[in-house]
Amino acid sequence: xxxxxxxxxxxxxxxxxxxxxxxxxxxxxxxxxxxxxxxxxxxxxxxxxxxxxxxxxxxxxxxxxxxxxxxxxxxxxxxxxxxxxxxxxxxxxxxxxxxxxxxxxxxxxxxxxxxxxxxxxxxxxxxxxxxxxxxxxxxxxxxxxxxxxxxxxxxxxxxxxxxxxxxxxxxxxxxxxxxxxxxxxxxxxxxxxxxxxxxxxxxxxxxxxxxxxxxxxxxxxxxxxxxxxxxxxxxxxxxxxxxxxxxxxxxxxxxxxxxxxxxxxxxxxxxxxxxxxxxxxxxxxxxxxxxxxxxxxxxxxxxxxxxxxxxxxxxxxxxxxxxxxxxxxxxxxxxxxxxxxxxxxxxxxxxxxxxxxxxxxxxxxxxxxxxxxxxxxxxxxxxxxxxxxxxxxxxxxxxxxxxxxxxxxxxxxxxxxxxxx
Numbered sequence: 001x002x003x004x005x006x007x008x009x010x011x012x013x014x015x016x017x018x019x020x021x022x023x024x025x026x027x028x029x030x031x032x033x034x035x036x037x038x039x040x041x042x043x044x045x046x047x048x049x050x051x052x053x054x055x056x057x058x059x060x061x062x063x064x065x066x067x068x069x070x071x072x073x074x075x076x077x078x079x080x081x082x083x084x085x086x087x088x089x090x091x092x093x094x095x096x097x098x099x100x101x102x103x104x105x106x107x108x109x110x111x112x113x114x115x116x117x118x119x120x121x122x123x124x125x126x127x128x129x130x131x132x133x134x135x136x137x138x139x140x141x142x143x144x145x146x147x148x149x150x151x152x153x154x155x156x157x158x159x160x161x162x163x164x165x166x167x168x169x170x171x172x173x174x175x176x177x178x179x180x181x182x183x184x185x186x187x188x189x190x191x192x193x194x195x196x197x198x199x200x201x202x203x204x205x206x207x208x209x210x211x212x213x214x215x216x217x218x219x220x221x222x223x224x225x226x227x228x229x230x231x232x233x234x235x236x237x238x239x240x241x242x243x244x245x246x247x248x249x250x251x252x253x254x255x256x257x258x259x260x261x262x263x264x265x266x267x268x269x270x271x272x273x274x275x276x277x278x279x280x281x282x283x284x285x286x287x288x289x290x291x292x293x294x295x296x297x298x299x300x301x302x303x304x305x306x307x308x309x310x311x312x313x314x315x316x317x318x319x320x321x322x323x324x325x326x327x328x329x330x331x332x333x334x335x336x337x338x339x340x341x342x343x344x345x346x347x348x349x350x351x352x353x354x355x356x357x358x359x360x361x362x363x364x365x366x367x368x369x370x371x372x373x374x375x376x377x378x379x380x381x382x383x384x385x386x387x388x389x390x391x392x393x394x395x396x397x398x399x400x401x402x403x404x405x406x407x408x409x410x411x412x413x414x415x416x417x418x419x420x421x
Contacts, residue, residue, distance in 0.1 A: 021246045023160035024224035025254035027314060028067055030163050031113070031217040032258035033170045034311030035120015035281075036365070038265055038304055039358030040207040042284050045269020048201060050184065053191030053266060055205050059212035060259030062402050066213060066373055067221050068251045069380050069391075069399065072244055074222030076389045077379075078230050081222050081372070082106065082325035084379050102371070103326035109368040110216040110319030111339060114312055116361040117144075118344035120281075121308020123354045127285050127301040133348040140305075141341035144312035160228075166310030171257055173303015174264040177288070180296040183267035199416065206413040207359050209406070210366030212262060216318040218372040223321050244389070268300075280355040363413065369406050377403055 044052045074080060079087075082103065089098040121144075122136030131139070147162065196202070229243065272287040273280075281304065288297040347357055377399040381391040391399065 021229075021243065022250045022253065023164070024071060024221060024228050025067060025247070025250040026167060026257075027160055027163045027224055028070075028217040028221045029254035029258040030167050030170075030307075030310045030314050031214040031220075031318075032063060032212055032255070033167065033174075033261045033307050034113070034117050034211070034214075034315075035123065035304060035308050036113075036116040036207070036358050036362040037211040037262055038120060038174075038307060039281055039355045040204065040211045040362050041262055041265035042269035042273065042281060043355065043359060044204055044208060045266040045271075046273030046280075046283070047204070048197045049270045050187040050191035050267070051195055051197050052201065052205065052208065053188055053263060054194045055208045056212060056259065056262045056266060057192055058194075059209050060255055060262070062405070063213045063259075064251055064255045065398060065402060066218055066376065067255065068248055069376055070218050070221035071225045071247045071251065072389065073376065073380055073386070074225035075229060075240065075243060075247065076387065077385050078226060079222070080226065080321070080325045081219055081376055081379065082322050084385065085375055086326050099326060103322060105368070105371060106215070106219055106322045106326075107319055109365060109371075110219075110315055110322060112361055112364055112368075113214065113216050114315040114319070115344045115347075116358050117308050117312040117315055118341060119308075119348065119354050119357050119361075121305055121312060122344070122348060123281055124301050124305030124308055127282070128298065128305065133354065134345050137345045137348055138341060140308055140312060141338075141344075144309050144316060147309065148313045148316050163310060163313060166306050166313070167257065169306035170303050170310060171261050173299055173301075173306060174261050174268065177268055177296060177300045177303070178264050180292045180299075181268065181271050181288070183271050187270075188263075188267060202409075202412050202416045203363055204359070206366040206409055207362035209409060210362040210364070210369065212259075213369050213373075213406070215365060215368035215372045216315060216322075218369075218376060219322055220314070220318040223325065240389070280353070281358075282355070366406075366413070367410050370403065370410065373399075373403050373406060 041056065044055070070081060073084070077084065085102055086099055089095050089102065092098055118137045118140050119133075121140030122131075122133045125131040125136035125139060126133050150162075196205070225247065268284060272284050272291075285297050285300060288300055348354070377391075377396070379385050380399070381396050383390040
C-alpha cells in the first residue's frame with residue numbers, strides 16, 4: 001500500500017496488463033523528434049549521405065540509458081533531478097548562486113529548445129498553407145499553450161495519450177515519406193560504421209546529438225514518472241522492482257520509435273538532397289513536390305508541424321517544472337510561452353534561415369546535456385538517495401562513459417569553432 005492507503009500500481013495490475021503502465025517515456029521521447037532533429041538529420045543526409053547514421057544509433061542508445069536513469073530516479077526517490085540538486089546546493093555556502101545558476105541554465109535550455117520548436121512548427125505551417133513564418137510562430141505557440149493546459153487538466157493519462165498521438169503523427173509523417181522514397185538499405189547499414197567524413201562534420205554531429213539527447217527531457221522524465229506513479233506520496237519497495245522493469249520497456253519502445261523517425265529523417269536527406277547547399281527543410285519539401293507530388297510533400301509537412309507542436313507542449317511543461325522544483329521564479333505557462341515566442345518570431349521577422357536557426361540551436365543544446373547527465377550519474381549512484389536501487393559498478397561505468405563521450409564532443413566542437421572551419 002502507498003502512504004495514502006492506495007495499492008502499489010504493480011500490485012493491482014497483472015503482467016498481461018502492464019501496457020497500461022507505459023507512457024512517461026513516450027511523452028519525453030517527443031522531444032527527440034522535434035524540428036531541430038528534422039533540420040540536423042536532413043542536413044546530415046544531404047551533405048554526407050548515409051555516413052552519419054551511426055551518430056543517430058549511438059545517440060539513441062545513450063538516450064535509452066539516460067532516460068531510464070531519470071525515470072528510475074523519480075520512482076525510487078520520489079524527487080526530481082532539479083529537486084535533488086536544490087537539496088545538494090542547500091548544503092553549500094554558495095547555496096543561492098548555485099541554485100539560481102543551475103536552475104536558470106536548465107530553464108534557458110528549455111526555452112532555447114522551444115525556440116527551435118516554434119520556428120520548426122512555423123515552417124510546417126508555411127509549407128502546408130503558405131502562412132508567413134512570423135505569424136506561424138505565433139500560431140504554433142498559442143496552439144501548444146492551449147494543448148498543454150487542456151491535456152494537463154484532464155490528468156496524466158490524457159496528457160500521455162495526447163502527446164503520444166502527436167508522436168504517432170510525427171512518425172507517420174517521416175516514416176510514411178520513406179514509403180514514397182525508399183532509401184538504399186545497403187548504404188544505410190554501412191553508415192552504422194563510425195566515421196567522420198571531414199572536420200566540418202563535427203558541429204553537425206554535435207547538433208544531431210543535441211537534437212537526440214535533449215537536456216530538458218532528462219530533467220522532465222523523473223517528474224513524469226512521479227506524476228504518473230507517485231502523485232500522492234511514497235511507493236513501497238515491494239513491487240518497485242517490477243515497475244522499474246516496465247519502465248525499461250517503456251523507454252526502449254519509445255526510443256526505438258523516436259530513433260527510427262530520426263534515422264528516417266536522415267535517409268530522406270540522403271535520397272532527396274545533395275551536398276551543394278540543398279540540405280534544408282525547404283529543399284526537401286520542394287524535392288518531394290517535384291519528384292513525388294503534393295501528397296508526399298504534405299505528409300512530410302504534417303510530420304514537421306506535429307513535431308513542432310508536440311515538442312513545444314513538452315518543452316513548455318519541462319521549463320515550468322524546472323522552475324517549480326528548484327523553487328525559483330514561478331512563472332505562468334502563458335508568460336513563459338510569450339517569452340518563448342518572442343525571440344522565435346523576432347528571428348523569423350529578421351529573415352533568419354529557419355534550417356540554420358534549427359541546426360545551431362541544437363549545437364547549443366548539446367552543451368546543456370552534460371549539465372543534466374553529470375548530476376544524474378552522481379545522484380543515481382548515491383545510496384543515500386537510491387538505497388538498494390543505487391547504480392551498480394557496471395552501470396556507473398556506462399553512465400560515465402556516456403558523459404565522457406558527450407563532453408569530448410563538446411570540446412571538439414569548441415576546437416572546431418576556434419580553429420576555423
